[in-house]
Amino acid sequence: MKITKARLFAFAAATAFITSGHVAFADELSIMASGGAWQDAQRKAWFEPFSKETGAKIVEQEYLGDLGKVKAMVDTGNVPIDLVTVETATVLQGCDAGILERLDYSKIAPREKFLEGSALDCGVGLDAYGDVLAYDPNVLKEAPTSVLDIFDTTKFPGKRAMRKFPAQNLEWALMADGVAPADVYKMLATPEGVDRAFKKLDTIKKDIVWWDAGAQPPQLLASKEVVMTTAWNGRIQNAIDKDGAPFKIVWNNQILEYDMIAIPKGAKNPELAYKYLAYISQPENNAKLASYITYGPVRTDAASFVAPDALPKLPNAPDHMSAYLVADTEFWGDYGEDLVKRFNAWLAQ
Amino acid sequence: MTALEPTKLDRPRTARDRSAADAKAAKSVTAKLRRAEFGDRLRSLALAAPLLVLLALSFGIPIVLLLSRAVYDPTIADALPQTSQALRGWNGAGLPGDAAFLALAADLRDNQAMGTAYELAKSLNARVPGARSQVLKTVRQLEAADRPPLEVMKAVPFWSAPGTWPVIESGTHSVTSFYLLSALDLHWNADGGIERVPPQQAIFLQVFMRTFFVAAAVTLATLILGFPLAYLIASVPKGLAAILIVAVLLPFWTSILVRTAAWTVLLQKFGLVNDLLLWLGIADDRLDLMYSRIGLIIAMTHIQLPFTLLPIYSVMRTIPPSQMKAAYSLGAKPFTAFRRVYLPQVFPGVMAGCLLTFILCLGYYITPALIGGASDQLISNFIANYVNVELNWEMAAALSFILLVFTLALFGIFARILGLDRLKLV
Numbered sequence: 001m002k003i004t005k006a007r008l009f010a011f012a013a014a015t016a017f018i019t020s021g022h023v024a025f026a027d028e029l030s031i032m033a034s035g036g037a038w039q040d041a042q043r044k045a046w047f048e049p050f051s052k053e054t055g056a057k058i059v060e061q062e063y064l065g066d067l068g069k070v071k072a073m074v075d076t077g078n079v080p081i082d083l084v085t086v087e088t089a090t091v092l093q094g095c096d097a098g099i100l101e102r103l104d105y106s107k108i109a110p111r112e113k114f115l116e117g118s119a120l121d122c123g124v125g126l127d128a129y130g131d132v133l134a135y136d137p138n139v140l141k142e143a144p145t146s147v148l149d150i151f152d153t154t155k156f157p158g159k160r161a162m163r164k165f166p167a168q169n170l171e172w173a174l175m176a177d178g179v180a181p182a183d184v185y186k187m188l189a190t191p192e193g194v195d196r197a198f199k200k201l202d203t204i205k206k207d208i209v210w211w212d213a214g215a216q217p218p219q220l221l222a223s224k225e226v227v228m229t230t231a232w233n234g235r236i237q238n239a240i241d242k243d244g245a246p247f248k249i250v251w252n253n254q255i256l257e258y259d260m261i262a263i264p265k266g267a268k269n270p271e272l273a274y275k276y277l278a279y280i281s282q283p284e285n286n287a288k289l290a291s292y293i294t295y296g297p298v299r300t301d302a303a304s305f306v307a308p309d310a311l312p313k314l315p316n317a318p319d320h321m322s323a324y325l326v327a328d329t330e331f332w333g334d335y336g337e338d339l340v341k342r343f344n345a346w347l348a349q
Numbered sequence: 350m351t352a353l354e355p356t357k358l359d360r361p362r363t364a365r366d367r368s369a370a371d372a373k374a375a376k377s378v379t380a381k382l383r384r385a386e387f388g389d390r391l392r393s394l395a396l397a398a399p400l401l402v403l404l405a406l407s408f409g410i411p412i413v414l415l416l417s418r419a420v421y422d423p424t425i426a427d428a429l430p431q432t433s434q435a436l437r438g439w440n441g442a443g444l445p446g447d448a449a450f451l452a453l454a455a456d457l458r459d460n461q462a463m464g465t466a467y468e469l470a471k472s473l474n475a476r477v478p479g480a481r482s483q484v485l486k487t488v489r490q491l492e493a494a495d496r497p498p499l500e501v502m503k504a505v506p507f508w509s510a511p512g513t514w515p516v517i518e519s520g521t522h523s524v525t526s527f528y529l530l531s532a533l534d535l536h537w538n539a540d541g542g543i544e545r546v547p548p549q550q551a552i553f554l555q556v557f558m559r560t561f562f563v564a565a566a567v568t569l570a571t572l573i574l575g576f577p578l579a580y581l582i583a584s585v586p587k588g589l590a591a592i593l594i595v596a597v598l599l600p601f602w603t604s605i606l607v608r609t610a611a612w613t614v615l616l617q618k619f620g621l622v623n624d625l626l627l628w629l630g631i632a633d634d635r636l637d638l639m640y641s642r643i644g645l646i647i648a649m650t651h652i653q654l655p656f657t658l659l660p661i662y663s664v665m666r667t668i669p670p671s672q673m674k675a676a677y678s679l680g681a682k683p684f685t686a687f688r689r690v691y692l693p694q695v696f697p698g699v700m701a702g703c704l705l706t707f708i709l710c711l712g713y714y715i716t717p718a719l720i721g722g723a724s725d726q727l728i729s730n731f732i733a734n735y736v737n738v739e740l741n742w743e744m745a746a747a748l749s750f751i752l753l754v755f756t757l758a759l760f761g762i763f764a765r766i767l768g769l770d771r772l773k774l775v
Contacts (some may be wrong), residue, residue, distance in 0.1 A: 042593060096467040096471040097468065189479065198549075222620065333482070334479045334482045337475065338478035341550065342382055347723040348552060348555055348559075
């Protein structure tokens, strides 16, 4: 009796131990994304149809987009995820640090079919979003015509909100100071260029309210704390479509960026992960996301598959591409850490 | 006593000899006792051993390992063995000879073959901004192998720039002071001396000062609010005291994130606090309480109040009210009685509460991130940024190390003034 009890206990403990760890099955794909409306959109556009088509079960996880967590997983050799969505700059970091797998594009899609800068060594683009200017026409009598109008405090007095981060703000500052878009990153790579950008930001520093999270800009506009704000286009469109907010988006001089997806080193099911990447990179599938959130496809040949009513709201719709800048990931990989430090020092002054 | 007279030892004859022998016996008893106690101590230590091992494994060793990253960074030395060899004997002035360039080219190619070129590029970039793409560009050109390696190296201006080689040379020593100096806004200048970084790059000293200032302000605020409240709880009847204690503890049991979120609702521009101030006519216009230093201190004070209050209360409870009455009866005025009888007794509790709050405040992260403005971020926010966003764990370790040193120094001064045994933590 005693022995049986002990054995039972040992068996129970062993079972608990085994089932507590995540056991990856061959047809199970674990995806970690950064949550919110964006993950909901991915679920409808990609997770569910992919699941139906291949019979693979998709296990979703959420995180804040901080690579430290993925690094810890890879360092300890226990990687419970097969795919992770990341920002472009993060792909570069993760690639350098050996956290993300170098992708074999022969298993995904021809690399040249992607928009410039959206097919990186360790990450493939999911969608394109725009850093734009948003305002409430009930508050601003005269409509701003370019993102750079945020620097014009005489024509548009009042508080304005910008992201508490050097990227985009420094580019816009230089463009507002008369630097041609093509020269912006060349200029920012020199100390004089950085000084010039900060000097331009100095002119509106006292009028800036800083935002951290993507959900803040529509809130700041709605509570009338600011008269205009920089924002990610999808968040503003979401407030317009879902909450009936009266906001307007200014596309002129937007900065185009990409959301990315990557395979962490040591993922348990890389073959299925590649299958998923190939699936979402087909032009007709790539265009599907736009029906659920206003972020555009990254395949050059996907535009014709976008639902007609979604197209005019996308950052890379033809109407919005008269003046734009594509964010230079390599530049931010080089100078990001240094400029973040300088930016923080500048904020504290 | 010498070895020639052993008998004296065995048979004491004079009184002097006897007392010496007694002393010796007493000594040996003490020694025996000590030995026996030592055995006991060892046994009790053995009982605590599982805990000590757990502490060492899960707390001590990881902290030491992480902090050691602040001074030990072998990435560059490991990646560039041939260059290290070639740079031995270089005087650090101007550019090294062609042999060093060739050695670096060979090392870079090896790194590319082993897949570690990116890691090297990232590590160099932490010390020379912009190095990342230069390393990767050079690696690609070396791989193409359409020109001799030396020509490739000389064609990339980065490798002949004045600041590059001294950094590579310092990187070939695994033990580095680079990160610790950076954490103090210092760096090595071209002449090999330590100097301050230019003001537009200097940030950490300011953040450390800010962290200590906020911690001190919050400690003072909790003391001013907590002391009278603790006195009240200690002097009212038991039933009422229990209700008051629960009122203090209830928020204490709520998650810090929830309480911080609640404060954002209260403090925002069109929030309750501003509504109230306007309605009462105290403020003419809506105040910017959110994203400000004052909002941060208000929220942190609320969260820290129980930590300051409870040690004070636990000491106050032990002081019988009859003492104050005795002081009055001996002619002391209320303030004198308070100052000379009451205060000295509650002092250890006050210090314990303040120390607890002060040290906890030094590590605040969520509240400054959500309520503080751009210029209210504390050192933890910067450490988290280096851990999660920049993946520069060396810099994070250096900042943590400096914070730990400052904190221990303060703790040391405090313990010196007060004596650690007088601290009463609950």
